[in-house]
Amino acid sequence: MAKVTFLPSNIQVDAKSGRSLLDLALDAGVSIQHACGGFCACTTCHCEVVSGGDSLARPEEDELDRLELLDKTPQSRLACQTKVRGSADVVVRVVNDD
Ligand code: FES
Numbered sequence: 001m002a003k004v005t006f007l008p009s010n011i012q013v014d015a016k017s018g019r020s021l022l023d024l025a026l027d028a029g030v031s032i033q034h035a036c037g038g039f040c041a042c043t044t045c046h047c048e049v050v051s052g053g054d055s056l057a058r059p060e061e062d063e064l065d066r067l068e069l070l071d072k073t074p075q076s077r078l079a080c081q082t083k084v085r086g087s088a089d090v091v092v093r094v095v096n097d098d
Pocket residue numbers: 033034035036037038039040041042043044045078079080081
C-alpha cells in the first residue's frame with residue numbers, strides 16, 4: 001500500500017488504491033480547499049506532485065480542461081480527480097490550504 005505525504009503539513013497517510021488525494025487529505029485532517037466538493041468544477045484543490053507520480057492514475061480530459069484555467073506546472077493535479085493506483089510512496093504539495 002502506498003503512503004501519501006501531504007506538504008506543507010507533512011501529514012502522511014496509508015493510501016488504499018482507488019482513493020482520491022482529496023479524500024485521503026480530508027480524512028487525515030489536511031488543510032486543503034475543495035470549493036466544489038470534489039466534482040471537478042473548481043480548481044481550488046490544486047496540488048503539485050513532488051514525487052511518486054507513477055503511483056497516480058493519469059489525468060482524464062475533464063481534469064486537463066480544468067488545469068488549463070490555472071497557472072499550473074507540469075506537476076499540477078486536482079486532488080479530487082487524482083486517484084492512487086500504485087504502491088510506491090507519493091509526496092504532494094497542497095497549493096491552497098483551507
Ligand atoms: S474540489 Fe473542485 S475541482 Fe477538486
